[in-house]
Amino acid sequence: MSYIIEVQRNLLKGTGTLTYTFGTVSVSTTCWFEQANPIPAKRYTGCYATHMNSKTNSKGKKREAIYLPDEQTGRGGIFIHMGNSAAWSEGCIVIKEAQVIKMWNSIHPKETNNVTVIVKNA
Secondary structure, three states: OOEEEEEEEEOOOOEEEEEEEEOOEEEEEEEEEOOOOOOOOOEEEEEEEEEEEEEEOOOOOEEEEEEEOHHHHOOOOEEEEEOOOHHHOOOOEEEOHHHHHHHHHHOOOOOOOOEEEEEEEO
8 A cells, every 4th residue: 555645835935735635534734844944845755654752742642643764854853743833843744633643544554664755845
C-alpha cells in the first residue's frame, strides 16, 4: 500500500495547503511551516506514520506524526505533526491535530516506508 500527501506552500506567507486522500479518508487543510528555513520543495519517499518520541498530543500521549527521513530532508527530526501556527514548526510541516489523526489512522502499517510526501512551492 502506498500513501501520498501533497503540500502546496506559499513561501512568502509561511502557510499552504496539505491534501491527502485514501479510500474514504480525505484531508484538505491549512498547513504552516518555518518560513525562515523551510525544507526543500521535492518528493520525499520512504516516509512513514509514527509517534514523536519527545512531543505529546492533546491527550498527553506521544504525538501522532508522519516522519520524513533525515537523509532526504538534510535535517534530523522533520515531521508532519499537530499544531496551530508556524510557531509549532521547528522546521516541520504543521496542521491541526484532528486532521493529523484522521490521516494517521488511515495509514497501515505504521513504521513502514509506505508514505510519499510531495512538497511544492506556489
